[in-house]
Structures are given as structure tokens and as C-alpha cells.
Amino acid sequence: MKRFKLFVLITLITLGLFTSCNQDDIDENSVLSSSEFDSQVSPREEGDFKYTVLGKKKEIPCSVENMASAYESLLRNPTAKRHPSGNYSINKTHLYVKFKPQDSIQNDKILNDTILAVSDEPFEYEVVNKGSVYLDPEATDTTLTFYYSVVSKDHQISGEIPHEILKDLHFTAEDAIGETPTDNEEQILDFYEGLNTEALKISDNLEEDEKKNHTYFISDPEERLTYDDIKRLGLKVRDVQINYDLEIDEVENGDQGRLFGRKWRPSGTITVQEDAIDQSVGVMGARVRVRKWGWLVIRKAPTNRTGYFETSRTRTKRVKYACYFKHDPYFVVKAGTTFWNARDRSHSTHTRRSWRRHYSSGRNQFYAFIQNGAYDYYTRVIYDYNLSHPGFFKKIVGKMWYNTSSHALSNLASAFAFYNVRITIGSGGSYRGSDGIYATTVHELTHLGHRNMDSGMFSIFHSGSNNRKLLTESWAEGVETIVTNDRYDDLINNYQSSQNGGGRWNSFRQRQTEMNMNQYTPIVDDLIDNLNQNTTNFARPVDRVENYTLNRIQSALDNCRDIECWENKLNNNRPAGVTTAELNELFDYVRAVRNNAANW
Template identity: 65%
Template structure:
């Protein structure tokens, strides 16, 4: 229990400055093998380059012009279902918009608009090679690329963002019909299906597998040409007619086939990532999924659960394309975090380009960028939804950007404040450390937790990160040792839960030190820097001074039994090590508290390492 009330928070400094946490696991003595560390090992296939390459530009199937042509074609086809009102107006229902943001304010305006749901890739192109981002070569008058959106015709497009209307679009409204359609509404649903199929056919947007399902004719429906017959005749599918009376379906009875295609279904799927540190498949947690009709109009959204499974509300739309965004929203438009694709200007995502006809989506990331983004996504989601609540930690602010840097050899970083007009990410998580060592999945998880702990610390005590403490010789030890401690405790907890035989990829070469950051326990005071193991020392029952076979003289640790919430509360508003120690002693009863001074002495000594003038 607490002995006294916590002291009042000090006045928060208004002026902040750009600073960073240069986080590297430099003490590791058990680096991954050269084969595992190599780029060729990590990149086992194609389609994982940084930049997307566009292929053939296709006709827009949902344009008003194409839908009108499809409607006339349906009227001429004796096998197609006609609208019961004998007339169906092909009016503009949506707009295809291209945005050209000129600055960060305009950029944030459109990318944070959930109705716009912008994409950096235009929708009417095939993809020659799928990457993480697309940079339009014509976007040479702005530091941003172009962004594309499909919006309702009456939507108030942000006028302050330069844009142009590329096409007027028409989408059928099958989902506007209720759960138990009348006979007339059933007829309308059948009409919609034939019209949509015709629109895809004449614009040459039908997938190959669907072309094979249909039966065709040139003039007489009794011809019943197969897809192979059409090709043997030297024709294209768009030049012949589909026999709509012969529905492509497993059912033998036409009436049952009609019922099948009218039914609603739930777009769903499972997104997983291979944890290379433990060779396990785990779900990509809390990621945002968008379901687009034909790959154009967003009709459904969902988040993956902890197993990577998602399921949307029901729809009658037959053909959809899926896309996964490595981001998470708490509720409504409140965004917890967004993973950025190695750049401040692109969100990390995996946009599927195959059409799924009433079928689920399955993705499993085993290498490359999306595997890396999955690691960062999981760590961030776990921090916001489990770690902070379970351990009673200060929650980072919402709307935090995490720049997931894939190729560069850089340290990871927390930026408390940014003095720039550019949309700079608050956190940077690197796949390779500053010395170019690859971080395995446990290392990426740990590093993400570390930087988010800084963000939570800043939210609890902004003054610690202000310019007034930039020269403090206590500041680095206090902030880094705290983040290192949280990283150590929660990383080991997670991976031991996933694998009871877990061996950390940065473990020390000693049978007694096998977990994440255990190498810190092997350091002598002279070998330590600001990333001390003090937080783990306050919690565990290990006295590193008595561990056999590691060499040197390690600090004496005869303190145990504190928890992360207590250690955080004691740290709040402290500007020196003595304050942290005294608060622990004054706030909480602990059977080993008489040994606190002995333990914190090594932290005070570490604080003075590499300082020409000792810190007072």
C-alpha cells in the first residue's frame, strides 16, 4: 500500500525541443547468423519492393459511360434480367477524385478523412509489381504523391486541397434492399447482378476464373460457347454475349442459383505473420481492413482481432478486393497509431489486387516489408490495449505516427517534439540497428515497446522532455533505464507466453542468461551506459553479483518485489536518481527497501560514466 500521497505534478514546460532515443542492442554477444541476417534470406520472392510499379491502364468499369453501355447491352441480351420498371437511369452516384496536396496540412486533411479513404495508387491500373508505396512520376510539383478516392456525389470535398474529378461513377445499390426482399426487389437484385457482370465484361475487367465459369453466344443463346471456344474462334469475351440463363454456380437448379447470388455474406479473412524469433505464426492484431467493391468503392471496414481474424457486416456485393492498413482506431475517428512505410508520407499497407467473389481473404507474411510492418503493428497494438492497462502504465497519446524503417541502418527513435512544418513521425522503428544488425521479431517488438514507453512517459511528465532538462546528466539515465526496464519485462512476458522455451535473439552467451536483455545483467558498472537494468533489478529476485561464469564484478542486487506501476509512479516528476529512489521508499512498503540505496548506487555511478565532470 502507499505510505503517502503522490506529490503534485510540477508545471509542464511549454517549450520542447527535438530529441531522440538512440536505441541499439549493442551489448548482444549472440548475433543472428550471416544467412539469417542477409537481405537475400529476408526477401524470398517478388512483390515486396519499396515502390509499386503500375501495369496496364484498364477501362473504368463503374464509370457512368461504361455502365450506360452495359445497360444497353443488357437490354439487347435475351437471356439477361431486365429491370421490373422497364427503365433504369444510369445516374452519377459517386465521384472518382484525384488529390494533389501541397503541404502537410492538406496531406493530413485527406489521409485522416475516413470517408475519403484515400489510396496512393490509382484504381484503374493493373499492378506490374506490388510494393509498399506508389510514387507517381508526374507528381513533380509537390513533395507528396497524388492520392485517389471514390466518394458519394454529394460529399463535400475539401476545397482547400487541390483536386480534380477524374470520372463520374455509377454503383448499383443492392445493399439498400432489406433482409427479406419482395418479389420485385428480388428481380431488381437479379438485374443488378447481370448489369454489373456486363459492365465488367465489356470493360474487360472480368477475372480469368469468372470468364471460365460463364457460357457465351454470338447471336443464338443455344450456341453455348465455352471460354475456350471463344478463344479458339479468335474472339474476346467482351465481343460476345453471356448466357445469363445459365448461371455459373454449383447449384443445378436455376432458381436455387438465383437465390444463392441474392444472399448476403460477410467479407472476412485472417492475416498472420511469421515470428522468426520463435518460428511461430501469430495474428496481425488490430489492423484496419477495407473492403472495396470491385477494388473501387469502400463498402465495409473492420479490424483484425488478436488472432488476425476479421469479419465485416453483411453485403450483397459479389466481387470485392481487400486491403490491410497497419493502423488502429480506438473508436470512431479516434486513431491510436499509424505505422508509416519507411516515410512520413505513406501509410504501411497491403493492398490485395485479386478479386474475391464471396470469398475470404488470407494473408501470411513470412518475409520482407509486410512481415516487418506486422511486427510493429503487433507491438503497438499490444502496448495500447494490453501492456499499458495490465501494468498500469501511462498511455501514449492517440494519433501517434510510427515510421517503420525497413532498409536503412539507423537507431530507433522517440521524438518528443518536432519543430518543422513537415508531418514528422513521433517514433521511428528500424528493422536494422545503427550497426546494421537485423532485429528479429522479438527485437522489433522490444524496440517498439521501448519507444512507446518514452511516449507514455512524456505524456505523464512532459517537463522531463523539455528544453530546460536537455543538459541534465540525470535525464538520459532516468528516461532510458525506465524504457529499457518496461521493454525487458513485457517482452519476456509475451515471448515466454508464446513459447515457454523462448531463447532471446540478444541473449548473453551464458546458460543462466537466456531471455531478452539478460545481457544487461552481465555488465559491470564500467561497461554500462544509460540503459541500465535498474527496473528489472527492482522487480526480479536475481542477484547478478552472484551469477557464476560471466566474469567481472556486477552490481549487488538485493531488492525484489516492486512492480512496473509502482516504479513508474515513483519516477513521475523526478529529475534525479535520488528522487526516484526516495519515492520508492516513501510511497510503498517493501521488505527489501533497506537495500534500495545500495542498488541505486550503481546507477549513480553509471550516470557519471564518460563525464569529465561528475554529476552532483
């Protein structure tokens, strides 16, 4: 494994020359104060720690052994409801599996299996510190961890991936009973209620409020002890019996004391604070999983553009939620490394309650910004602007780095790095801001779309071409500029970017002279807007061109390898009112920047 990593490292160093990089997406003068910088990485809210820290290991309530014990206990309880058949088999319905991937291929296969729906955290532990990832202490690798799944006993688990069956599990099938149960089905539901309550009780997994909802006895059902009585007697709930005859009536009291009842829809809203505009927006297109008792995935749903999600109905009242920053089949956001999916897993039990999460700082906020940028690009931007599609199943790694650039890898480099795009939270030591993270995501996905349209443009045999660098980076910078400004103009009136000096996003590029420019020229913005920056400063380029669209510019860029080709194709498809002389005049500064490439 170590030799494999060394090979990958050497290969990536070599291939680093062949990647498309967003060298500096933020004005070089835009730097946060030290106090603002520190606040971006301090663990100020739950979930901002990098690694989850586990605490006490709890008994597994749904294990076959525990469920069998619960059934025997139920049969000894004179107040318990019986199954209408007179007998019930505690057989294996699911498996609790621990996967131990040995390489990136096995790791991806596990993570991409929607049936396995793996978690990097085991399910039977309390959590001391909630983090964005969990590294199993038994894992010998610092990048590859173990994964856990609750899967049907009939699922064919691939033998090529090392795994261990930790427990055989038994789950009752209350959701198989329809909305209007028959009398016989009502009896089955009552039995399921008692069996599951007993399983949680004897494994010491009942919540405090659930313990308070029951009436207890030691030997005689007439004792009618409360939870407070049990505590005063120095007993534990697991050591006494529940009086099921006195359970709260479902119809009259809203079934608040029951584990199951009338069906409901798990739902919620997941939002993120856009610091650039001080506004809360929805986390769009994320995938939410709902687990029965935090174990079995029983429902799934995506968030909409406002961050709201709603699943199909279930009888299970007691659930735990998790949000994954991904949107199949387009992309998945990775938590700092390609081996972890970015996610926010709730460790609180929600009893017939919705889940509301708001990310105002930290890692989850960062991942939510990337999620919104990528989802918006895939589902709106490429259609509104008619841009080339970036492709499917892209891995976007979010790095909490402030001094390293973001980049989109070439196809060859992606094969060795195991990801397609890297987005850093900062650049040049400064935090990008929420609009900067959105803009960077747009920029790098534009590279992928360009490559899909014209793979020859990114040939490794021409990686040193100044023509190609300028064309690829100026194009991505232009899409970033137009799309980011349009998006934030829709969100807020009089949008002022988080870049130094405010104004439009990337407006500083049009304040540059050609001698101060690099491959990230504002040529795309100049082709579209009606601003002539030369009128305010004669040292800036002359721009008398306007009214091109991103799609028209992209069409001209296709199969071009140098600036002259791009200009000629733009000239052949000019908007009304634009002359050849004006276009040539505008491209003069682009040629000058290319010829001054030594200053890059």
C-alpha cells in the first residue's frame, strides 16, 4: 500500500503540469483580518471538528439475540400483547456489516452502492465530539477507513471487498401494513409495539422521555410504578416490567407514548448562511437518509432549491437523519480527501419530528457552499446559458486550505488522484467568501465542460502552450464572472462581492492594464458587457464590443488552439452592431498578454 501511494505521489507531481488550475480566484489584495481568519476554522458549532470522537458502546437493540430475549420477556409479561398467530419467529432479516476497503477502487465501490448506504461511523456508539469524518482506530491506513452498513440478509455482498458480519439483525415490518389496517393487522402492530419497546428496554436504549411515558411493575401489574418511582427504588428500567395494558391510547392521546403509530412523513429544511450577502439560503439537491433508530435506512429524499425535503410515509416514529453533500449521478462532495464523502449525520433522536439544520460556520458550511455551486451548475447553469456538460459521477474534494489553489484535473491525472476537482476554502492566505467558493466551483466545472466539448484542447503534449492556457483559463474565468454575478444579483439587490472593494464579482480584472494581466483575462466579460474600461483609464484595454452570449463564445472556442482561431470564429458569428475592426481592437490586448506570458 505504501509503495502504491509513493507511485501515485510521484505520478501526480509529474502530472501536475497537465492540470487546469484556478491560480487566484480572489483579488490579491483581498485578505481577511486575523480574527476573521481564525473564526473560519474554529469549532464554533456542532460538527465543526474534523474527526468524530466516539464514546460509550451500547448494546445493539435490533440484534437477533436481543430481539429473541425481548420476545421471551414479552411472553413472561401478563400485560403484553401477543401476535395473533400465537407464535412469532425472531429470524435474521438484516446484517450489520463492517467493510474494510484495501484501495480506492474498493472504497469507491462501497461508497457508490446505494443499497449498502454505508456510514463511516459505527451505529452502536455514543458520540463525544461530532466531526465531519470518522477514522476507525483499527484502520492501519490514515486515509482509508472502515465503513458500516445495515443491509438485507438477501443482498449479495461482493466477496472481493474484505468485510465482517458484526451482527445478525431482526427488524419488524410495520411499514408493510397499509394506512387503514384490518383488525388482525392492528393486533400485529400492537405486538410489534411491545416487542420493539421491550428490545429497547432490555438493551438500555430507551430515551428518557420514552421511559417517562410508561407505567411499570415488579411482579404485580397493580403496582403501577412511574419512572420516578423506579429511580427512587434504585432500580433500572431494564430490570422491571412495563404495564402494556395501561399504554397510552393511540387515538385519544396522539400515540405520543408509542414507537409506532399512524404514518407520517420525515421532513425538514437544511440551510446555509451566505456570508457574502448575510442571507440564509437552502442547501440544494443534497441527499437525506432517514434511519430507524439510527440503524436501518427506511427513507431517502433530496432537498429542493429551498433546502426542504420530505420522504414517503413511515410508521416508525423514532428516527435519525443524515445529510450527504452529493447529487447522483452528477457529483459527490468529498470531505478533505477522496476517501470520505462529506456528510452531516445527526446523533439526536427525532420522534415524529422534522430535522432542521443551519450551517453558519465551519466545515459543513463550506461543503454546503460547494454543494450549492455544483448543483446549481448541473441543474440550471448549463441549461440557462447552454454550456457544455461537465460529465457524470464527478468527485469534488473540499479542502480547508487557505494557501493552495483550486484546480480541475486532466482525465489522466484524475485517474491517479481519484478525484476530478479540488476546491479550497481560501487562496493566497485569504478566505474566499461564500460567493468566492461558488465562483470557484463554477470555474472548475467549466473546465470539465470545456474538456468534454474539446478533449484535444487539454492534450498533455501541449501543456506548456501559452495560447492554450490563456484560452482555457480566460474562458473559465469569464463563465465564472457572468454566472456568479447573475446568481447573486438574483439573491440580493445591489450585490457587492466579497472581493476587496466590492462591486461586481471579478470587476478588478477590468481595472487591470494588459501588463498586469495573466492568463485569467476578462475577455469573455468584455465580449458580453457594454463597459469600455478605457474611457475611465486610458491605460486599460479598449472595449467597444458587446452583446455576445456565453453559448456563442463557447461555440467559437470549440476546436480552437490559439487566440487567432477564437477571434476568427467569433468574427464569423458577430452580434448585430459589432464590427471586425472593433473585435480585432479588443483582441489586441489578449495577444499582448499572451506575448507577455513570462510575467505569469
